[in-house]
Each structure stands twice: as structure tokens, then as C-alpha cells.
Amino acid sequence: MSLRTLVQVSALWLCYVPALLAGSGPNLASVNAAVAVVGDDELVFGKHEDRSVPIASITKLMTALVVLDSGEVLDEWLTFEERHQPAAANAYTRIRVGSRMKRADVLRIALMSSENFAAYTLARSQPGGFDTFVDSMNAKAKQLGMTGTRFVDPTGLSAGNRSTAADLVRLVNAAMKHPEIQEYSTTGYYRGHFRNPRYSLSFGNTNALVHRESWGVELSKTGYLTEAGRCLVMVSAMNGKQVITVLLDSLGTRSPMGDAGRIKRWLDTGASGKVARAARRYEQEKNADYAAAGNSATAVH
Template sequence: MLYALSGTLLGAYATESSLDPQRNRSGIQLGAVKAAIVELENGETLYSKHSDWITPIASITKLMTALIVMQGPQDLEEWVVIPTPDRETSKNAYSRIRIGSQLKRRDLLRLALMSSENLAAYTLAASYPGGVTAFVDKMNSTAKALGMNNTHFVDASGLSVGNVSTAADLVKLVQAVSRYGNIREYSTTPRYTAYFRKPRYSLGYGNTNRLVHRQSWDIELSKTGYITEAGRCLVLLSKFEGREVAMVLLDAFGKHTPIGDAGRVKRWLATGNSGTVAGAALQYEMNKAKEYPN
């Protein structure tokens, strides 16, 4: 599937960084087709790879969903009824949540972020004033206000291939959502048990990013994403040498490649050499790059 591009294709490049002036700028290799690595405080791009290529973003969408919820007028402590999902959600996403039961809005948001629960994300949109249509309109107007000019949303979960963005645009979203302590906390919760009512039952959830379980990582924000058209995606905010670095890794092969890419970025920042990428991931990257005009 081809997506229109705006602006000049930047390709892959690395720039000088205050993080490590001695780092080898050519020593990084990633499996993700599109990527942006940015020091958040000063907005300095440490590395960029096809960061303006427009692509489906799958459940990375839920970061914008979280932003709309946090900026909205609704009480996070309100109990929300789980509605019958729309066709897209019911067709493409399995959920253990019982239709008609209730869960607090804050818990719906936590589940949408940490475990990428699609029905939870849909419920947040459906319970918004004006419903799903108003919620998605707000997502798009907020994207425009943030300067995310190559971004468009059609649903709150990311199940639709119509949710598209770029790595560069998503850095702007990371900058916006990182201001909210709840989003940071909810997205990095390793495990959580949600308690529903009417009827009463509980469900346990785990974070879809296994890096949040590792003490060797200081992760402050996290979101994974996957649909076939988007490939494997990972967005995270982590501290290196006391500085916050945002990683946007889009469209990678297999569930292990984004995690491996995050490790390669970490190694590159520390040593100047990321290490290599598996052959299957590199072949996927080459094939996907052919979908975009030169």
C-alpha cells in the first residue's frame, strides 16, 4: 500500500548531539523502516530515518486517545458503561471485557495504554461528549494544533489502516503527552488488575512492552502497536545519562525487532555502535522501502 508523502524525503541521517559528542554518527543500524530519536528537553534530533514517510501507526494511536481524555472535561473517576463495539473493533480485536459492565475511566485509559486494550480505547471515545465522531474530530484538531501536519485519525484504537502519521510527527505527540503524569504512569504499568462492576469481576493485564519489566531500563512513557499494514511499532521515552530521549520506531519485522531496535539505540548512545540487525528484518525493511517513491 502506498501513502502520499509531503516535503522532501530525508532518508536516514544522524546529527551531532550533546549526549555524547564522541559517538560514532555512522554506527547505528535499525530494523524499523521509519524512526526518529530525539532528546526531548531541547528537541535535538539524534538520529532520523525516513522520519517524514507517512505510514499506518496502529495502536500508537492510543497516545493521542490518552491526550484527548486528559484534556477533556470528563472525570477520570467516573464509572463508564462498556458499549457494544463498532464493526471495526468487534471484527479485528478480541476483548475479555464484558459488554454492559462498568469500569472507571482512569482504568479504561490505563488498559488502553499499557495493554493496548482496543475495547477500552473505543469505550473512551464512545463515552466522550458527542461520541466517537466528536472524539475523532478532536484527535485531528489536536494533531493540527501540535503541528502534526502529516497525521490523520479515523478511530481511537488504531485498528484502522486510516490512522496514519510520521515518526517526526509522533515525536511532537510524545512531547505533548509526556507532560501528563497519568499517561506516563499508565503506559509504563507492568501489570494491573482491573475491577469491574455490574457485574463484579476482575481481569489481570500485562504491559505489551516487555522492556518496562527490566530494571536495566528507565522507561517513562511507552506504547506498542501492530496491524499488518503498520508492521511492529514502538514508541518510548527513556532516560540516558539523566536526559530524556524519545524513540519512535515504526514498521518493523516481527515482534522482537522493535525491542531489539530500542536496545540498539541504547547501545549506540552509550558506545557509538548499535550492533547489527537480523537478516530477515533487514530484508523486510528493503521490501517496505520500495513502496515509497524515491
């Protein structure tokens, strides 16, 4: 480790003296987690951070990154075409097949409202089509050093989309370089306008914390599948820093937000906090399932 790197790491950890003096990490309902400062892949805290697990709609952050890195025109009108293959899970949508919307707006509703048809359409509309887009997602993961990550679709509806909490820190750091991802993923409410035919739909953000100014949320993505549990990836203000929080596989809809609060208090005061007994049981059961499946490897093959 170079002297410069050593100084940077030391400065990072000194930011969290209260938490370090406490001698233990926060108690979390999420089975897998990672905490880091924006711009640094080094973790302040990790919990099964190298375990590769389904990530549900957290996938859409990579979808957005591939779209924006491709340089495709955001003002181009895209057509919502009927799926060329069945979705892996429930893909209910209010968007009409054949209607059109600008790529920027399609990307916005995919991120802030987790619209699955929008994410599918972004991939289908890229040069080379759907399969090439998924290949690009995996190539980008490899480029970012996400060794525990594999994508099979752009929406997250497939449990085959897997990553680790530590890998997702790398993804968030890359996504934070795009102001569009920050803006679109933290939009509270949005009225989307379509053509062919002309109609509009209202969309709301799936993360309630984006509506609370005290959190200073600068990037957000939620996810849920039965196999993945409740998931949340977020950049928010904690202890005077921009902090990446990755929370994977929680029992209830409010558990990730509760965990975010426990992490925030831990960084401020060193207090570990408490989680509900039901969440503890869920964690024990899931850890047993992961162990039985041999799912402790750091890489996906």
C-alpha cells in the first residue's frame, strides 16, 4: 500500500471515530450489507459483503449505467414493444404496448419507480438488442471489478441476477459519476407523457427516504423478489459525508429503511441498535439456507 493510499484510508476511518470506539458494527435486519464513503471502494462496514445473492431491481442501476455509457441520445423516442420472451416474474405494467416515450423519461421511471417494462425497453432499444445489452452489463461489471456479479436480464425480475454488497459499492461509485442517475433515481413524483396514443401516467419513488430532506438522498434504488428479499441501495448524508449504504435481503418493507437509520446512528454515536425478533429469525433462516446451498463464494462462475 502506497503512503498516499495509507493516508487516505486512515482519514476515511478517522471520520468514524464514534463507531470505531464502540468496537462493533450496527445490528441490521438485512442479511447482507456494506457501508462505504462515496468515491472509495474500501468498506467502513460489511456484513456477508462478499456473498453473491439475488439483487432484484437493484439490477436497474447497471441498466442505467450501460445506457448512459453507451452515449445513446436521451431525447430519442423509444417504442414499448411486446416482450420477445416471457418475464421471469410478475411484470405487471400500466404502460401500453406500442406507445412511445423519450429515452430519458424511460430511464427515469425505470430508476425512481422501478418500472420493469421501462428497463426492458431500454435494453431492447439499444444497438444490438436485448442479448447484446445483457452482455454489456456483464462486461461493465467485469470492468468495475465486480467479481461476484452476473446479470441475465436488465430488469431484475430474474433471480439469476446476482451480486455482492461489496460489488454494489463499486457499481454505486460508477453510477455517481452520472448526474442523470442521481437526478432520476431520487425524483419523488413524476408525470410521464406517452405518444401513440397520447396519454400520461403518474409515478412515485419506491424509497420513502427520498422525500425526507434530512436524509439528503443523492442516489437510490430499491428491489424485491421472493428470492432476494427487500433490498435498498442508497447514497445519503451521514456523519457529514456522502455514504453508500447497500442492504440486501431484508424481511419487511420497512426493514431496509430501519437499517439505514441504524447505520446512520452507528456512524454518529457508535450505538449498534436493535432489530425485531422476527427479523433475527429471518436472518438465521436465510444464513442457514445460504450455507446449505454453499453460497459463500466470492465469485460467480
